Amino acid sequence: MLTPKFLAASIVALGLAGAPAFAQDATRADADTQFQQLDRNNKGYLTPADVSGQPTVAQRFARFDANKDGRLDRSEFAALIASIK
Numbered sequence: 001m002l003t004p005k006f007l008a009a010s011i012v013a014l015g016l017a018g019a020p021a022f023a024q025d026a027t028r029a030d031a032d033t034q035f036q037q038l039d040r041n042n043k044g045y046l047t048p049a050d051v052s053g054q055p056t057v058a059q060r061f062a063r064f065d066a067n068k069d070g071r072l073d074r075s076e077f078a079a080l081i082a083s084i085k
Contacts, residue, residue, distance in 0.1 A: 045071040
């Protein structure tokens with residue numbers, strides 16, 4: 001027979017196990033929203049000029065430009081945003 005204490009502990013454990021996935025999805029959605037706001041011309045990438053008003057992003061730009069093309073695509077930008085949180 002399952003005790004109320006065991007059931008409560010199980011529910012809490014299940015909730016905690018799903019929290020990182022939820023946080024990752026929230027970060028990804030947040031990064032997509034920020035990317036769209038910064039990509040004013042809908043180019044599909046960000047340049048240093050696009051992020052000049054975001055000091056933290058601007059400082060990390062070169063480090064997260066994985067292919068060193070002087071641009072951040074969505075996945076590079078998402079990695080940068082994840083590093084901030």
